[in-house]
Amino acid sequence: MEISGAELFVKALKEEQVEILFGYPGGQAIDLFDALYGKNEIEVILPRHEQGLIHAADGYARSTGKTGVCLVTSGPGATNLVTGIATANYDSVPLVCFTGQVATSLIGNDAFQEVDIVGITRNICKYSVTVRDRKDLGEIIKKAFYIARTGKPGVVVVDLPKDIQRALGDDTYPETVALRGYKPGSTVHEGQIKKAIGVLAQAKRPLLLIGGGVNIAQGQKEMKQLVESTGIPVVTTIMGKGAIPTGHPLYIGNIGIHGSYAANRAISGCDVLLSIGTRFNDRITGKTDTFAKDITLIHIDIDPASISRNVKVDIPIVADARKAIELLMQKTSRLDCEAWLCEITGWKEAYPLKRKKEGLTPQRIIEQINHSFQNSVVVTDVGQNQLWTTQFLELDENRMMLTSGGLGTMGYGFPAALGAKLGNPNKDVIAICGDGGMQMNLQEMATAVVQELAVIVCIFNNGHLGNVRQWQQLFYQKHYSSTCLRYRKQCKAQCRNPGSSCPPYIPDFVKLAESYGASGIRVTRPEEIEAAFQIARRNRFVPTVIEFMIAPEENVLPIVPPGSPLTEMIMDSEMEEVIL
Amino acid sequence: MKKRWLCLFVENEVGVLARISGLFSGKSYNLNSLTVGTTEDETISRMTIGLYSDDTTFEQIKKQINRVVEVIKVIDYTDLPTHSKELMYLKVLKCSEAEKTEVFRFAQVYGVSVLDFNKDSILLECVRSEKENDKLIKLLRARVNSPIEIARGGSVAIEALQ
Numbered sequence: 001m002e003i004s005g006a007e008l009f010v011k012a013l014k015e016e017q018v019e020i021l022f023g024y025p026g027g028q029a030i031d032l033f034d035a036l037y038g039k040n041e042i043e044v045i046l047p048r049h050e051q052g053l054i055h056a057a058d059g060y061a062r063s064t065g066k067t068g069v070c071l072v073t074s075g076p077g078a079t080n081l082v083t084g085i086a087t088a089n090y091d092s093v094p095l096v097c098f099t100g101q102v103a104t105s106l107i108g109n110d111a112f113q114e115v116d117i118v119g120i121t122r123n124i125c126k127y128s129v130t131v132r133d134r135k136d137l138g139e140i141i142k143k144a145f146y147i148a149r150t151g152k153p154g155v156v157v158v159d160l161p162k163d164i165q166r167a168l169g170d171d172t173y174p175e176t177v178a179l180r181g182y183k184p185g186s187t188v189h190e191g192q193i194k195k196a197i198g199v200l201a202q203a204k205r206p207l208l209l210i211g212g213g214v215n216i217a218q219g220q221k222e223m224k225q226l227v228e229s230t231g232i233p234v235v236t237t238i239m240g241k242g243a244i245p246t247g248h249p250l251y252i253g254n255i256g257i258h259g260s261y262a263a264n265r266a267i268s269g270c271d272v273l274l275s276i277g278t279r280f281n282d283r284i285t286g287k288t289d290t291f292a293k294d295i296t297l298i299h300i301d302i303d304p305a306s307i308s309r310n311v312k313v314d315i316p317i318v319a320d321a322r323k324a325i326e327l328l329m330q331k332t333s334r335l336d337c338e339a340w341l342c343e344i345t346g347w348k349e350a351y352p353l354k355r356k357k358e359g360l361t362p363q364r365i366i367e368q369i370n371h372s373f374q375n376s377v378v379v380t381d382v383g384q385n386q387l388w389t390t391q392f393l394e395l396d397e398n399r400m401m402l403t404s405g406g407l408g409t410m411g412y413g414f415p416a417a418l419g420a421k422l423g424n425p426n427k428d429v430i431a432i433c434g435d436g437g438m439q440m441n442l443q444e445m446a447t448a449v450v451q452e453l454a455v456i457v458c459i460f461n462n463g464h465l466g467n468v469r470q471w472q473q474l475f476y477q478k479h480y481s482s483t484c485l486r487y488r489k490q491c492k493a494q495c496r497n498p499g500s501s502c503p504p505y506i507p508d509f510v511k512l513a514e515s516y517g518a519s520g521i522r523v524t525r526p527e528e529i530e531a532a533f534q535i536a537r538r539n540r541f542v543p544t545v546i547e548f549m550i551a552p553e554e555n556v557l558p559i560v561p562p563g564s565p566l567t568e569m570i571m572d573s574e575m576e577e578v579i580l
Numbered sequence: 581m582k583k584r585w586l587c588l589f590v591e592n593e594v595g596v597l598a599r600i601s602g603l604f605s606g607k608s609y610n611l612n613s614l615t616v617g618t619t620e621d622e623t624i625s626r627m628t629i630g631l632y633s634d635d636t637t638f639e640q641i642k643k644q645i646n647r648v649v650e651v652i653k654v655i656d657y658t659d660l661p662t663h664s665k666e667l668m669y670l671k672v673l674k675c676s677e678a679e680k681t682e683v684f685r686f687a688q689v690y691g692v693s694v695l696d697f698n699k700d701s702i703l704l705e706c707v708r709s710e711k712e713n714d715k716l717i718k719l720l721r722a723r724v725n726s727p728i729e730i731a732r733g734g735s736v737a738i739e740a741l742q
Binding site: 118119122123126127128129130132147179180181182303304305308309 | 590591594595598599602603606636639640643644646647648649650651652653
């Protein structure tokens with residue numbers, strides 16, 4: 001039977017078991033939306049901006065393990081996806097983005113709302129393609145889903161010209177794909193695993209470094225078993241946090257420029273490092289020439305290009321994290337690292353992450369989240385709010401954290417939380433944002449209200465772009481250049497002392513929430529935190545915005561100064577530097 | 581830093597060349613020459629890439645290219661026995677009579693074809709290895725002061741018979 005391209009598109013989505021589509025219509029996507037009209041199997045969510053749309057699809061994909069699907073129009077609809085594409089691809093999130101396009105006969109004519117989105121996204125996604133012939137449509141969509149969700153997952157962009165959407169053609173959707181150049185590996189090199197086990201058996205101070213790859217491969221259960229059967233202590237990257245429960249006795253903490261003292265010290269003092277699913281990004285290594293020097297490094301990663309890129313690896317193993325862990329588990333036995341563990345525990349006790357006792361601090365708020373929300377998804381924005389969350393949030397099988405780790409996209413948190421809530425209606429979904437990032441995708445408050453998404457939005461309001469302000473305070477002589485969000489025309493140009501006499505903050509987040517029909521609460525004292533969360537939990541059909549008025553110059557500590565090795569950390573704002 | 585050669589087999593599709601060249605520019609990899617053409621299978625194109633890099637970067641370049649969905653196969657030609665040739669045109673302009681004679685002599689001695697000439701210009705064609713072409717340019721410049729327009733095509737390489 002002959003059907004239109006748009007009808008085949010809808011059929012393909014059904015075959016791929018797409019339940020939710022994040023879509024924003026426009027002139028060159030109107031046929032696709034028409035084909036979706038009245039198809040109840042696919043729920044179409046209409047956000048208020050394409051950037052919010054793609055972050056929502058990203059949050060949905062990360063929190064469910066399913067592939068997120070976006071549909072937007074050509075030109076500005078497509079370019080508004082760009083930040084979200086880079087965000088998702090950087091963190092290996094499977095997304096398929098369909099973009100409308102002008103008819104093939106108009107491509108290259110500078111037509112209205114024409115943009116070369118395939119060219120624009122070529123370097124920030126896994127694969128991008130324009131469908132130029134109706135007969136290729138089914139195969140290309142099949143390929144797109146396959147490429148997005150296999151191997152190291154990522155983003156695929158499929159550009160659909162208007163005439164292809166309208167053209168009649170074959171109604172078959174292929175069941176298999178054949179790709180000569182793309183064969184995601186499924187085997188694990190046993191010889192390399194044996195080598196790794198041999199080295200581990202000799203180790204006196206072994207350490208496991210877990211990255212996001214373990215969470216993506218859904219290998220948390222196996223990871224915990226491996227840790228327990230070998231007794232090797234564990235540090236994580238931000239993206240790897242939660243791969244084993246953070247309350248586990250063998251879990252030390254995050255490493256990196258905001259890592260804990262004990263974790264950074266452990267990675268600098270171990271003799272064998274078994275790292276899984278991390279690319280040794282500069283945020284975790286500090287100065288690379290001194291990182292993990294004089295140790296034997298075993299590195300498991302699904303992406304050969306991540307191996308020996310930033311640090312030199314002694315035993316490379318290209319494999320899916322979960323499969324490699326399973327094989328390691330079969331072949332390793334318990335290691336004797338009691339003395340080493342004692343040493344690490346000593347560091348942990350001597351220098352725990354600092355918690356201020358007074359006032360409404362981010363730590364207190366996050367600790368209350370740990371206490372109040374057992375079965376939850378916590379989504380952070382980017383900046384200090386994110387770093388505090390990665391330091392203090394407790395994770396286990398029931399609580400997961402989503403964050404833009406690679407690209408560090410401000411404005412990610414709130415829309416991603418909406419996507420997470422759509423995918424996890426029975427869980428509490430909490431967005432932790434700063435007052436800066438919250439304003440980058442604020443318009444999605446309307447989406448949250450109309451879709452009855454009862455997310456809890458915690459805004460840590462310090463009146464600043466806090467993370468940059470912190471750097472200015474510590475490394476740029478307190479030159480608060482363009483980081484104060486209370487700034488008004490009458491303020492003096494070089495203010496270094498934000499305080500109670502500053503102009504009032506805008507917007508009023510509480511009133512703003514209320515204007516959208518959401519619930520708004522302002523918390524100024526620590527005693528009010530719990531009550532605010534109780535109110536939020538009772539709001540079952542509307543989002544709740546809780547604005548926490550935190551100190552304007554609150555810092556994320558410890559911090560490794562730029563260009564320094566991990567062993568040089570600033571432990572408190574008085575610049576007390578601890579050199580290990 | 582060392583001169584390297586790569587041979588790529590890629591899908592013969594729109595945008596693949598841009599994807600490969602974009603990878604080099606986006607990641608700041610050096611790229612000396614890149615040629616592309618079809619093969620015995622019309623769905624596959626073959627690229628020959630010449631570049632300078634150190635060992636670590638070159639490893640990374642190979643891995644990054646391999647990651648591209650449209651790339652079917654990557655072969656490192658650097659240390660393999662291969663044949664490699666580059667087409668080069670040299671247009672010697674504004675020659676005096678004496679210079680013209682010198683260029684004809686040059687062409688005869690070094691086996692370079694003279695495609696055409698007029699009262700003050702000569703067009704030469706040579707198909708040699710990239711290195712030999714470099715040398716020919718140097719030799720010609722040593723003989724004549726006339727301006728030379730140069731068009732080089734980049735190298736095409738194939739593995740030698742065993």
